[in-house]
Each structure stands twice: as C-alpha cells, then as structure tokens.
Amino acid sequence: MQDTLNLFVMNIGQWLSANLGTLNNPDQIIVEIARWLRTEFGNWGVVGFILANLMATVPLIAVFSGCFALTTWLERKGLGRIQNRYGPNRVGPYGLFQPMADGIKMLLKEDIVPERADKIGHFLAPVIIMIPAMTGLVFLPIGRNIIAASIDSALLFFFAIGSIVSLSVFMAGWASHNKFSLVGGMRAIAQLVSYEMPLILSAVVVVMFVGSMNTSVIVEAQQIKSWVTSDAPALQCLGQVLGWHVFQPWGLMGFLLLFVSALAEANRSPFDLPEADSEIIAGHLTEYSGFKYALFFLAEYVNTFAIIGICTTLFLGGWNGPNIRPPWSDDPQALLIPGFVWFFLKIFVLMGIMIWIRGTLPRLRIDQLMGFAWKFLLPLAIINLLVAGCFYHMEWYFGWPFSILILCKSYAIVVRLNKSKLVNSNRTYTYA
C-alpha cells in the first residue's frame, strides 16, 4: 500500500510537469486529469473501478448541490432587492452562509410522519424525486469531453426520465393523507403532463437540424466550423457565438417555448401551482418536514438546473462562448477560457431570469395554466416544427424572411384566438 501511494504521488509529479508545463489546451485540463486518474485507477482492481465510477458522479452531485445552495441565496437576495429590502445579510459576508444555516436548521428539525399516512409512500417520494433530478445532469455537456454519459439517445432519455418527477410528486401528495397534498399532487400531474408536450416539441426542432440526440454532438453543431478553425481571433470568437441555434428564427421561437415550458416543468413561478403556498399551503410538501423537505427542495432546484442546462445545450450553444484559441497552442480545438465557465455562466443567467420572473409575475389560475399549455404553447410548437422543416430545405435568403413572417403571423393569430370574447362585451348578470 505504501509503495502504491508513493508511486501515485511520483506519477502526479511527472504528469504535472509533462502536461501542465506547456498548458497546451486550458479547456481540457480537467479532462486530462480525469483521464490520467482513470488509467491510474486501472491498476487498483476493484477499488480503482469504484473510484473511477465515483469520479464521474460525485463531482456532478457536489457541484450541482453547491449551485443549489448558491441559487437559494441568490434567489432570496434577488427577490429581496426586487421588493426593496435587503434579503439575508446576517450569516457570513452578505449572508453568503445562509444556505448552510438553512441546512443545519432543516437537519435538526423533527421528522414528522402523519399517523394515517402511507408510511412507505411518504418515505419513498423524496427519495424517488432525487433519481430523475440527478440523472438529468448526466447528459449535460459541461465542457468539451466533460460529460458523465455521452450516449446517442441522451435527449430522449432525459425527457423520459424527467417525467418520473410527476410520479413522485403525486406519490408524496397521495401518501400524505392530507387534502392539500392531494390537490397539489393532482395539479402537479395535470401540469407536468400538459407541459411535457410543448417542451418536447420545441426541443425536437434541434434534433431535426442536427440529426442527433447526442447532447455533445448538438453542442458541437453550434459552431461555425470554418470560422473556428481559421486564424483570426475575431472570427474564432464570432464563430462560437453566431452558430447558436437561438440566433435563427426557429431557434429563437423554440428557445422561448422551451424556456416557458421549463418554468412549468420545474414548478417555478408563475407556474408553481402544485405548491401554491397561498392557496394550498405547500401542496405535496405540506406534510413533509426536516430532511425530507430539504430533499424535495434540492431535487426541485437540481431539476431546474438540469432543464435549463438542456435549454443551454440545445439553443444557447452549451459550452460555446466568445472564446479564442490560445496563441501559443498548436491544438486546433484548444480554448483559452475553459468551456465550463461559459456553461455555468449561461445557466446562472437563465436562473437569474427565472428569479426575475418569479419576482414579477403573479401565479396563473389552473384553467389559465392548462389553456396556456394546450391552446398557446402547443400550436406554436407545432408551427415552429413545420417552419423549421421548411427552413432546413430553403436557401437562407428565402428561408429567413419566410420563417420570420410565418412565426410572427402565427403568434399574432394564436394570441388572437386565445383572447376571451367575454372581455370586451357587456356581461349580463342573472340573479337566482
């Protein structure tokens, strides 16, 4: 054991001097370290096998749990400022350690299970909700080659596993033996099932264009290859930005639709009906306390991260950003700023917009929510699908005006059709 460790430390030194000395590709440092560690672990038998697997999953769980903590702080601060107050500012500098204080409070709380609750269901619901939330992260290409599972059906798998969330939410609602929980669970089922349609239909356009459901391939496709490989830094920079799908008419539409559906899928305001605290206390969370409650929240936020990660991957270019090749490097794929920086930047910008929306818009009514999914998002998603199909087969000078025209017109028409006829006409009231 002593010898193995000694050898390990020696190898680290050698490897560092060999690879990091030149810093050929800053983007790939993490990948190189991981690859080397994996070959190193290869000699360690079963322990090495377990370590190599943990290496793929533990950082993912740790990083996104950290993001969750940061987001709760950001959310409370942001909402506070929107409402003209400070937000948490007592624990640590600028209240930064507030999530830790919250966590300690949660862990110390009594775990109450209602007497007539379905004990097994009540216990399993928070455990099950963690599975889709954490599994969704596996498909996010955080940087070039930084992806836990690069499989060809990633997108399909992501949406399939994402729908387990509604199961566990309903499980929690049913098992709690509480009418508020049940109402919350039912709302969750109705909402999540409805919004799955526009969510998937707006994501499908990207699959149509790229021709692959592999998320890594989708991100690679959002570069203008000839520009990125050229020698001019400005072109390299632009080539990694202008290729994003969001800069095309069908992509912009798809992105907006996907983002709105993502708000609903992640139970975020203004679509937070399943846990509308002013109507049904906390919906399916009513009977949960302590660590189980914390797990629900963690899962919800991680789920949000997964879904906006997919938004980023599909439309906002994933880890692509205004990036250049380091001048000293001879690797054509080298990037000066590591890709994951851009990825997390985009995720946090989207998260910030979600917080902003939460601070602005009031909650929808349940019929408005359903109507919005079926009568507004779904038709637009289908039209977008058709437009994308036409755009693909047209020359750009014809495709652009055509698709902009069709999308704008169809938006106006769908809005018009959705307008209630009751609003402007005189209502007649009859008394019993």
Add this chain to the structure above:
Amino acid sequence: MNGQGILKGMLVTAKNFFGSYVSRERLTTVSYPEGGNTIKEQSRNIPFLVFDGEDPVAGMRCTACQKCEKACPPQCIFIEKDKDERGKALQRPKVFDIDASVCMGCQICVEVCPFESIWMDSNFELSTFNRFEGLQFNREKLLKSNTYFHKIHPQQAQASDDRLAEKERKRLEREAARRAEKSASEPQV
C-alpha cells in the same frame, strides 16, 4: 404587440432591483442593531411617568388619582396610594405598576391624566429573560425625567410644559385674588 405587459412588468421589477442599490429612497429598511436609532417622534408603545427636577420621588407629577387605572381598557395599571406615618393617604402613589405584556399602547391613560404625568415612551427594546417579573414595570422603572420626555417627544413635552405653566399662573392669580379679597373683607383696624 401582445406580451408587452409581461415585459413592462419585468422592467418595473428590474428598476426596483437596481434602484435599491443606488437610491436610498427605494431601500427604506434599517438594519436594526447597527443601523442606529431611527425612532420617529410620533412613535409610542408603553406609558411612563414624568417627574420634574432631579429627585424622581419628590418631583413626581402623579397624584395617585387612579383615573388612568380606571380608564385602562386592558387593565394593566395598578396603583396604590402612599400613606404617611399616621395612616393618612398622601397625594402620590406608593405602588405604580404597568404590566407591559398586557398594555396595548392605546394612549387612553395619557388622555385622561389631568396632571400631565403619564406619557407614552418610545423605547422598544424591552426584551427580558423573565416573562412575568421582567415585564411588570414598577414605579422606579416607569419614572423618567422631564428632560428625557423632551428628548423623545419635544413637541408634546413643550405643550405639556406650557399647559402646566399656564395652570400654575392661574393658580397663583387665583391665590393672589383670594388673598386680596381676604384682606379686603377683613375689618380694618
């Protein structure tokens, strides 16, 4: 264009968000312990007793008339008259208790007091470690000087002082008149 309303709303919240960093008017919150004392002149919570001069007991304005005790809606005031050695009731309270946990700050005691003696305090840092004794304010704790009154409610204190001075002047006038009358009615020697 439809959907404008949402954008307008977003703009409003964005203005509030960034405005709270630059404009003091948007961020009116005062961080409590380190933000300093920001009590407004009109604020009030628990009554206190005013005394004139230096000695609290000697300068007490209260005459134990018990009007406030009777007027108090939640009945949080308890007064016992002081007696001299021969058992004769004196014009000052021996016990004057206010139960701060019962007082609702209605200011009715202040309105009924004929002697400008009881006024509302604005000190809100009243937390104690003891629920019963700690919140039972006795005479010594309630008595505060006129200077303090001038500090917390300058306008009220000035008005009160003016009224007292007016009263004193009238009393002196009456006394002088009575003396004059007395001297007039006395048979001249």
